[in-house]
Amino acid sequence: MNILETKDLKHSFGPLAVLFGVDLQIEEGERHAVIGPNGAGKTTLFNTITGTYHPTSGRVFFKGKDITGYKPYKLARIGIGRSFQITSTFTNLTAFQNIRLAILSKDGVRFNLLRPVEKMKKITEETDEMLKRINLYDDRNTPAASLSYGKSRALEISMALATNPELVLLDEFAAGMSKEETADAVALIRKLTEGKTVVIIEHDMDVVFSLADRITVLHYGKILATGKPEEIRNNQAVKDAYLGDLEV
Amino acid sequence: MMKNKLNVVWWVIGLVFLAFFPKLFGIYYTNVVVTMAIFAVYSLSVNMLLGYTGLLSFGQAMFFGFGGYGTALALTHIPGIGVLPAIGLGVLAAVALALILSPLVVRVSGTAFAMLHLAFGQLMYVLALKLYNITGGEDGIANFPVPGLFTESLKSSPEHFYYLAMVILGISTWLMWYMTKTPFGQIQVGIRDNAKRIDYLGYRVPQSKAVIYVLSALFAGVAGSVYGLFHNLVSADGSLGIGMSFTPIISVMIGGVGSFFGPILGVAIFQLVDELILRYTESTELVMGVILIVVVMFMPTGFMGLFRTLRQKISTRRTPEAKKEKA
Numbered sequence: 001m002n003i004l005e006t007k008d009l010k011h012s013f014g015p016l017a018v019l020f021g022v023d024l025q026i027e028e029g030e031r032h033a034v035i036g037p038n039g040a041g042k043t044t045l046f047n048t049i050t051g052t053y054h055p056t057s058g059r060v061f062f063k064g065k066d067i068t069g070y071k072p073y074k075l076a077r078i079g080i081g082r083s084f085q086i087t088s089t090f091t092n093l094t095a096f097q098n099i100r101l102a103i104l105s106k107d108g109v110r111f112n113l114l115r116p117v118e119k120m121k122k123i124t125e126e127t128d129e130m131l132k133r134i135n136l137y138d139d140r141n142t143p144a145a146s147l148s149y150g151k152s153r154a155l156e157i158s159m160a161l162a163t164n165p166e167l168v169l170l171d172e173f174a175a176g177m178s179k180e181e182t183a184d185a186v187a188l189i190r191k192l193t194e195g196k197t198v199v200i201i202e203h204d205m206d207v208v209f210s211l212a213d214r215i216t217v218l219h220y221g222k223i224l225a226t227g228k229p230e231e232i233r234n235n236q237a238v239k240d241a242y243l244g245d246l247e248v
Numbered sequence: 249m250m251k252n253k254l255n256v257v258w259w260v261i262g263l264v265f266l267a268f269f270p271k272l273f274g275i276y277y278t279n280v281v282v283t284m285a286i287f288a289v290y291s292l293s294v295n296m297l298l299g300y301t302g303l304l305s306f307g308q309a310m311f312f313g314f315g316g317y318g319t320a321l322a323l324t325h326i327p328g329i330g331v332l333p334a335i336g337l338g339v340l341a342a343v344a345l346a347l348i349l350s351p352l353v354v355r356v357s358g359t360a361f362a363m364l365h366l367a368f369g370q371l372m373y374v375l376a377l378k379l380y381n382i383t384g385g386e387d388g389i390a391n392f393p394v395p396g397l398f399t400e401s402l403k404s405s406p407e408h409f410y411y412l413a414m415v416i417l418g419i420s421t422w423l424m425w426y427m428t429k430t431p432f433g434q435i436q437v438g439i440r441d442n443a444k445r446i447d448y449l450g451y452r453v454p455q456s457k458a459v460i461y462v463l464s465a466l467f468a469g470v471a472g473s474v475y476g477l478f479h480n481l482v483s484a485d486g487s488l489g490i491g492m493s494f495t496p497i498i499s500v501m502i503g504g505v506g507s508f509f510g511p512i513l514g515v516a517i518f519q520l521v522d523e524l525i526l527r528y529t530e531s532t533e534l535v536m537g538v539i540l541i542v543v544v545m546f547m548p549t550g551f552m553g554l555f556r557t558l559r560q561k562i563s564t565r566r567t568p569e570a571k572k573e574k575a
Contacts, residue, residue, distance in 0.1 A: 050448070076450030090441035092506075101438050105450040109431045111459075116429040123431075163449060 307369030315472030342469025388483025504552025
């Protein structure tokens with residue numbers, strides 16, 4: 001069954017059309033990569049799915065339910081998380097406080113003015129456990145703004161996963177990372193997303209082919225091809241449009 | 249544990265000091281402390297928006313003024329009303345105004361939020377001047393009765409007024425401090441740092457902002473209400489004017505925006521400078537202006553930030569020495 005489906009999704013910024021009817025199908029439990037040249041509409045696709053923009057037309061379905069135009073907070077509550085291409089953490093808060101905000105939301109402590117958060121043992125434990133899993137426990141009390149690039153990216157990804165979503169969309173999680181940092185991030189994602197459905201946007205073909213079960217190629221706002229990595233690698237249209245001179 | 253006990257000792261010393269303050273320093277300085285406490289609560293209410301949520305309002309005086317007018321009107325028109333219900337009605341007026349404005353103002357931020365409040369603030373100011381029959385126009389409302397909890401009137405016993413004001417303002421300060429410690433306080437700073445991410449984590453940003461907004465108005469209303477009682481006068485210029493919107497912003501900036509105790513420090517500095525300068529010249533604004541320029545240019549986190557940096561420097565200088573001694 002498809003956990004996420006878009007039907008004829010279109011989006012325009014004024015006169016500039018970016019998505020020309022996208023039918024994306026994501027199967028439950030898979031790791032799916034969306035690739036394509038710059039300007040193909042990958043991030044716009046993410047933004048229309050996750051409520052940053054209301055799509056111009058077309059529909060989005062999550063587990064068969066129409067979620068078109070849902071606001072981000074509502075998507076988070078029904079089990080859809082996302083991370084951002086440009087690191088979007090709480091820069092003045094510590095790594096611990098960053099993750100704790102995600103844990104608080106996961107546990108439904110969204111509106112509590114009565115108990116000090118420090119006294120919520122379960123929240124603290126869960127947050128610390130998450131920090132250990134993502135190897136940020138030593139930086140527990142470091143403000144997010146002072147973390148190294150690799151670590152702040154790890155925090156970015158982990159915040160999307162700490163709310164325990166069923167479906168998570170990661171927008172270029174390896175952007176700007178060194179080879180080593182990328183390898184660590186891939187391992188981290190494998191570890192954290194077990195049993196979850198993952199959709200990634202990625203430019204690094206090594207990451208795509210090592211992580212993805214299936215790939216969708218987006219080209220000028222349309223889907224060029226969808227399939228298993230080998231199929232995509234051997235697809236003539238994809239080669240012509242995008243992979244052409246890449247050694248893959 | 250040791251540290252906790254030490255804290256308790258400091259608290260007890262502080263409370264005893266405040267309890268005996270009128271006896272020790274006389275009525276003039278007692279009134280200085282009441283003024284400071286009122287402006288501390290008022291500035292904290294501004295810091296709740298500015299420092300903790302990243303919302304700059306040029307119209308906080310509306311809520312301060314509504315608190316004052318509400319209480320003064322209640323005491324003038326409701327015979328036999330107690331002082332606490334009168335304060336309650338003033339605060340309720342401020343909260344009601346915030347509730348009415350909140351659906352509109354929580355959808356904007358930045359310059360729009362600031363300017364919208366400038367507009368509403370001026371509107372309320374002009375209304376207070378024009379609605380002469382209710383507000384007394386330029387004269388305001390004066391000489392209304394100020395009943396005490398145990399005495400008939402607090403007007404002739406400033407000492408009793410001091411205790412009443414300090415308890416109410418103390419509780420308000422504690423409540424605002426406590427709020428920063430709760431999960432909601434965390435969401436608040438999250439909105440300041442990155443509202444988009446808060447949304448994507450599953451929190452409702454506009455609704456959370458509305459709650460903060462109303463609470464901020466509530467405490468501004470408390471301050472305004474006590475201020476009106478203290479002077480036994482509520483007027484458009486004294487309580488609703490644009491100057492009353494800027495005063496707490498300046499205190500917050502000077503003390504340290506975003507730090508909880510910063511605004512209190514800012515108010516203390518404000519008052520101290522006022523006290524000292526007034527002995528030589530009437531132009532206290534000149535000195536405050538210079539201080540504000542220095543703070544904005546060189547101390548973005550105010551005096552609180554300066555103290556923190558100094559303390560850090562001292563403690564890092566100490567640790568290597570301590571290590572040497574051990575070795």
